[in-house]
Amino acid sequence: MKSPLEAPEKQIAEETSAKPQKPTASVIDTSKMSEGKRAALELAEASRDPLDDRGSFASNLFIGRYDFDRIYPWPAQSAEDRAAGEDFLNKLETYLREHVDPDEIDRTGEIPPENFAGLAAIGAFGIKVPKQYGGLGLSQFNYGRAAVLLGSWDGNVAALVSAHQSIGVAQPLMLFGTEEQKRKYLPRVAGGEISAFALTESHAGSDPATMSLRADPTPDGSEFILNGEKLWCTNGVKAGVLVVMAKTAPKIVGGKERKQITAFIVDVATPGLEITYRCRFMGLRALYNAVVKFTDVRVSRENMIAKEGAGLKVALTTLNTGRLTLPAACVGVSKRLLEISRKWAGERVQWGVPIGKHAAIAGKIAEMAGNVFAMEAMTFLSSSLLDRKSGDLRIETAMCKMWATETTWKIADDAMQVRGGRGYETAHSLAGRGEPPIAVERFLRDCRVNTIFEGSSEIMRLFIAREALDPHLKVGGAIFNTQLPMSERAKAVFTSGKFYAGWYPRQWIPGSAGRIDNLHSDLEAHVQYASRTSKRLARGLFHAMARFGPKLDREQLLLSRFVGIATELFAISATCSYAQWLLGQGKPSDEVLLLADYFCRSSRTRIDGHFAGTRRNVDKRGYQLTQDVLAGKHETLRSGIV
Numbered sequence: 136m137k138s139p140l141e142a143p144e145k146q147i148a149e150e151t152s153a154k155p156q157k158p159t160a161s162v163i164d165t166s167k168m169s170e171g172k173r174a175a176l177e178l179a180e181a182s183r184d185p186l187d188d189r190g191s192f193a194s195n196l197f198i199g200r201y202d203f204d205r206i207y208p209w210p211a212q213s214a215e216d217r218a219a220g221e222d223f224l225n226k227l228e229t230y231l232r233e234h235v236d237p238d239e240i241d242r243t244g245e246i247p248p249e250n251f252a253g254l255a256a257i258g259a260f261g262i263k264v265p266k267q268y269g270g271l272g273l274s275q276f277n278y279g280r281a282a283v284l285l286g287s288w289d290g291n292v293a294a295l296v297s298a299h300q301s302i303g304v305a306q307p308l309m310l311f312g313t314e315e316q317k318r319k320y321l322p323r324v325a326g327g328e329i330s331a332f333a334l335t336e337s338h339a340g341s342d343p344a345t346m347s348l349r350a351d352p353t354p355d356g357s358e359f360i361l362n363g364e365k366l367w368c369t370n371g372v373k374a375g376v377l378v379v380m381a382k383t384a385p386k387i388v389g390g391k392e393r394k395q396i397t398a399f400i401v402d403v404a405t406p407g408l409e410i411t412y413r414c415r416f417m418g419l420r421a422l423y424n425a426v427v428k429f430t431d432v433r434v435s436r437e438n439m440i441a442k443e444g445a446g447l448k449v450a451l452t453t454l455n456t457g458r459l460t461l462p463a464a465c466v467g468v469s470k471r472l473l474e475i476s477r478k479w480a481g482e483r484v485q486w487g488v489p490i491g492k493h494a495a496i497a498g499k500i501a502e503m504a505g506n507v508f509a510m511e512a513m514t515f516l517s518s519s520l521l522d523r524k525s526g527d528l529r530i531e532t533a534m535c536k537m538w539a540t541e542t543t544w545k546i547a548d549d550a551m552q553v554r555g556g557r558g559y560e561t562a563h564s565l566a567g568r569g570e571p572p573i574a575v576e577r578f579l580r581d582c583r584v585n586t587i588f589e590g591s592s593e594i595m596r597l598f599i600a601r602e603a604l605d606p607h608l609k610v611g612g613a614i615f616n617t618q619l620p621m622s623e624r625a626k627a628v629f630t631s632g633k634f635y636a637g638w639y640p641r642q643w644i645p646g647s648a649g650r651i652d653n654l655h656s657d658l659e660a661h662v663q664y665a666s667r668t669s670k671r672l673a674r675g676l677f678h679a680m681a682r683f684g685p686k687l688d689r690e691q692l693l694l695s696r697f698v699g700i701a702t703e704l705f706a707i708s709a710t711c712s713y714a715q716w717l718l719g720q721g722k723p724s725d726e727v728l729l730l731a732d733y734f735c736r737s738s739r740t741r742i743d744g745h746f747a748g749t750r751r752n753v754d755k756r757g758y759q760l761t762q763d764v765l766a767g768k769h770e771t772l773r774s775g776i777v
């Protein structure tokens with residue numbers, strides 16, 4: 136096993152921690168950016184906590200450091216923790232099976248009131264809320280298991296329960312709330328008073344810097360008056376209490392105005408607050424999603440979460456953990472779809488054999504199986520590490536969210552193809568002509584939004600890439616920053632030169648994860664590959680930085696390939712660790728090894744594709760083509776349609 140900090144990376148840690156953290160606006164040159172981009176970036180940077188110097192397993196992949204010992208042996212759920220969740224999880228499973236009718240909910244667009252009451256009665260609205268505040272006090276791991284059950288059964292109920300406690304009032308209060316706020320609100324929401332999270336506005340989607348809902352202090356400062364409108368607030372229609380992000384008075388930083396966002400807990404019954412519209416969607420038809428209007432809504436200063444101006448940090452930190460619920464729900468969706476596909480591919484005979492014997496269909500099912508296994512490994516590895524408070528996991532959770540939601544969409548698409556016409560037919564229609572009501576199209580519609588909300592896939596890639604570049608920005612970012620005095624930039628040339636003279640050559644030394652105790656040789660081969668490849672990834676990223684300098688942030692497609700490689704390496708590593716644990720639990724080795732090996736090999740082919748794309752691509756031409764299309768050129772592409 137390797138020591139936690141090896142020489143070159145220890146150096147990166149020392150290099151970057153020796154000096155006090157600089158505000159990143161001085162590390163990233165924002166001088167040549169458009170006003171909108173600069174404002175978005177500066178706000179995001181001001182709200183960003185630096186990653187701790189040890190990084191995390193996934194973040195370190197980008198600097199060629201492969202700490203398999205941080206995720207191996209598999210951090211299994213303890214017997215006590217499992218036992219603590221068992222009673223609730225059994226009740227939830229029984230409740231869903233016996234009292235929740237997903238197709239009826241989808242058809243009517245309503246979750247029956249008795250389901251709200253029934254879920255509240257078993258504690259489903261306060262799963263992680265500590266017992267002293269009226270919740271079940273369960274771990275992230277058990278919460279994840281609940282999300283798997285919910286996802287596998289009904290997307291609408293999953294979204295209700297998840298938005299309520301992963302991003303609604305419970306999670307931000309558990310992270311940032313005062314004792315008084317916790318005592319006042321946690322028992323309410325754990326008991327079933329629905330909560331919601333209101334960040335998005337019509338003009339502020341991925342870019343909260345453009346938020347316009349204002350919170351102005353009263354003259355004595357004891358209250359704030361909120362005016363504005365929030366869009367797409369999930370659960371808003373049913374909520375009793377909201378977490379609301381609002382713009383407060385700007386702060387002057389370095390002689391310039393900086394936008395401030397502040398988080399508040401707002402009772403829906405407060406005069407001036409109106410739910411003006413219920414939004415309806417392609418899927419999740421029973422989502423209680425609202426437009427919320429605020430007209431002179433008075434909120435006490437005591438209802439501020441964290442301090443004034445910390446609202447975006449509250450939102451981002453809440454999401455860092457909260458976005459683990461979606462991948463867990465995706466595990467549930469994907470397992471259900473795999474099960475549907477498995478049965479159908481075995482029983483549907485065409486051209487003389489079950490369709491699962493045709494290689495084209497078999498290939499889809501193999502891919503689903505491997506991906507379900509890896510998705511579960513990544514999600515529950517991250518959940519377990521979170522329960523163990525193993526450092527900063529924002530990269531892991533973002534990778535889980537991005538990979539699981541995209542992969543689940545692919546699985547839903549493939550499951551529909553496997554089911555053929557029956558995949559496209561609604562459960563209601565199937566039942567009407569005497570066939571089993573198997574709702575592939577409902578799952579497909581319901582899971583589509585997962586790559587859009589709680590941080591879209593594109594924003595996840597930007598977020599991960601930002602963290603990937605962080606060690607390099609801290610060491611060498613100042614060189615390119617025209618906003619800094621020459622003396623500081625010259626100093627950066629010297630320190631970064633010294634650093635890279637040590638770090639860079641080491642990225643060429645064939646890497647190894649070292650000796651790994653008790654890991655099956657088939658799995659070890661993949662882990663050694665991941666270790667070697669993390670160095671190749673680090674070199675590639677460094678070369679891209681050398682080539683593009685401060686303009687690298689514009690190369691979103693190139694950066695997304697590096698993010699894709701690291702995410703696959705994380706998936707391979709989590710899969711191998713999990714597979715070894717299953718072997719230790721006495722699971723049939725031929726089954727486990729075939730599944731893990733299949734996943735790792737297919738992941739490696741995707742990694743090859745990403746690397747090939749970093750060398751040869753049509754990104755530049757594609758960008759130019761898009762600008763032409765946007766400018767109205769290529770008239771033929773618009774002609775001949777209605």
Ligand SMILES: Cc1cc2nc3c(=O)[nH]c(=O)nc-3n(C[C@H](O)[C@H](O)[C@H](O)COP(=O)(O)OP(=O)(O)OC[C@H]3O[C@@H](n4cnc5c(N)ncnc54)[C@H](O)[C@@H]3O)c2cc1C
Pocket residue numbers: 298331332333334335339340341342366367368369370416419422424584587588589590591592593594597691
């Ligand atoms: C069903 C549903 C439920 C929701 N629930 C909630 C909720 O409970 N609370 C809440 O606050 N919000 C909620 N939202 C809002 C959701 O989080 C936003 O839709 C999401 O943040 C994206 O914003 P947008 O739709 O305005 O897209 P935009 O930000 O306009 O983006 C459009 C596209 O451009 C991409 N894009 C944007 N900026 C960049 C960039 N810099 N680089 C590359 N690509 C970029 C995006 O990824 C996206 O593909 C919900 C939305 C839906 C549809």
